[in-house]
Amino acid sequence: MYSLIKPLLFSVDAETVHDFAMKISSLSPALGSLGGIPLDERLMTQVGSCTWTFPVGLAAGLDKNADSLEFFSRQGFGAVECGTVTLQPQDGNPKPRVFRYPEEESLRNAMGFPNRGFMAMDAKLRAFEGRTPIGVNMGKNKETSAEESINELALIYETLTDHGDYFVVNVSSPNTPGLRAFQEVSYLTELFSELKKLQAIYHKDLYLKIAPDLEAAKVRELAQFVEAQKLTGLIATNTTIKPELGTGGVSGKLLTKKAHEIHELILAEDLSSELIGVGGFSHPTDLFRYWGLGGKAIQIYSAYVFQGPALLRNFKTAIHSFLETNQLTSLQSFFDLPKSERIKCVKDYPAYSVE
Numbered sequence: 001m002y003s004l005i006k007p008l009l010f011s012v013d014a015e016t017v018h019d020f021a022m023k024i025s026s027l028s029p030a031l032g033s034l035g036g037i038p039l040d041e042r043l044m045t046q047v048g049s050c051t052w053t054f055p056v057g058l059a060a061g062l063d064k065n066a067d068s069l070e071f072f073s074r075q076g077f078g079a080v081e082c083g084t085v086t087l088q089p090q091d092g093n094p095k096p097r098v099f100r101y102p103e104e105e106s107l108r109n110a111m112g113f114p115n116r117g118f119m120a121m122d123a124k125l126r127a128f129e130g131r132t133p134i135g136v137n138m139g140k141n142k143e144t145s146a147e148e149s150i151n152e153l154a155l156i157y158e159t160l161t162d163h164g165d166y167f168v169v170n171v172s173s174p175n176t177p178g179l180r181a182f183q184e185v186s187y188l189t190e191l192f193s194e195l196k197k198l199q200a201i202y203h204k205d206l207y208l209k210i211a212p213d214l215e216a217a218k219v220r221e222l223a224q225f226v227e228a229q230k231l232t233g234l235i236a237t238n239t240t241i242k243p244e245l246g247t248g249g250v251s252g253k254l255l256t257k258k259a260h261e262i263h264e265l266i267l268a269e270d271l272s273s274e275l276i277g278v279g280g281f282s283h284p285t286d287l288f289r290y291w292g293l294g295g296k297a298i299q300i301y302s303a304y305v306f307q308g309p310a311l312l313r314n315f316k317t318a319i320h321s322f323l324e325t326n327q328l329t330s331l332q333s334f335f336d337l338p339k340s341e342r343i344k345c346v347k348d349y350p351a352y353s354v355e
């Protein structure tokens with residue numbers, strides 16, 4: 001079905017199609033079951049304090065205002081991350097600001113966090129009744145200073161905490177001027193000391209989302225920071241800068257290699273905090289390669305745009321075959337194995353391949 005309508009959809013500007021799809025999916029959430037994967041208890045996965053219903057979640061940025069949580073939950077995503085949401089509504093950068101690279105199954109976006117603000121999201125989160133964990137990805141408004149941003153993010157966390165399941169601080173978008181400088185440990189220490197005071201009351205998981213364009217030493221520093229601060233984990237990575245293609249951030253297959261290198265660096269640190277892997281996952285082989293590093297849950301954005309709901313069905317079939325081959329009764333029993341045993345299971349699996 002998706003492959004039939006895709007040529008038509010791809011003949012129109014990317015953001016126009018996105019807005020149209022969001023309208024349909026918010027008005028008719030039951031359509032999400034069409035081509036979606038039904039809940040399968042054997043594939044549930046513990047990530048922080050949340051039980052993901054499938055190890056593949058929806059990455060931030062597609063459902064910026066939490067308009068279509070039920071639709072994406074019915075599609076079968078194991079967790080749905082909405083946002084980035086800011087305190088005040090904002091329009092984002094001038095259009096056009098989303099570009100497709102179909103040959104490379106990649107996107108470039110320079111959106112700049114367009115969203116209706118956290119109060120509008122509050123109502124949407126309240127209305128969702130499904131089992132799928134909902135993540136709230138939070139960012140600062142364009143004009144907000146570093147100092148002010150701490151209070152802003154704390155207010156968003158505190159207000160949305162009853163209806164979101166995990167919260168993400170996004171300091172890694174290339175589309176808000178100077179934002180990536182917010183990946184400095186001195187700023188993050190101040191920010192998370194405020195957020196952790198609230199977390200002691202509300203107990204909702206806290207993640208930091210990072211860029212792929214960081215030096216290896218910086219990635220290790222941030223991973224150790226998350227561990228030392230006892231945050232729930234890192235989400236890596238956001239989009240990458242490729243000035244030769246234009247402004248904004250690039251996602252999809254053009255990001256796969258870079259994101260994989262970052263995952264490798266973080267997972268080699270052997271930390272007890274979580275890593276949610278994101279960046280260019282488009283085929284089950286990518287997931288097996290990530291598990292072969294010791295990774296667990298992932299998120300996807302671009303490959304879903306190019307492949308539609310068949311993407312999740314392919315992942316599900318591949319994961320089932322993997323569990324059967326290894327005579328495992330559930331995915332959680334795989335993740336409960338020691339890391340070295342997990343890596344061995346994956347590397348001995350015939351469908352695992354390294355380019």
Ligand SMILES: Cc1cc2nc3c(=O)[nH]c(=O)nc-3n(C[C@H](O)[C@H](O)[C@H](O)COP(=O)(O)O)c2cc1C
Pocket residue numbers: 059060061062064083084098107108109111113137170173209237238239250251252253255278279280281299300301302303
């Ligand atoms: C059009 C578009 C908008 C995005 N908006 C956000 C956003 O608002 N916040 C965020 O943290 N990430 C955002 N992202 C980044 C994705 O969440 C993800 O980190 C990135 O696309 C890499 O995953 P992928 O290769 O599967 O697309 C956006 C990505 C795209 C393509």
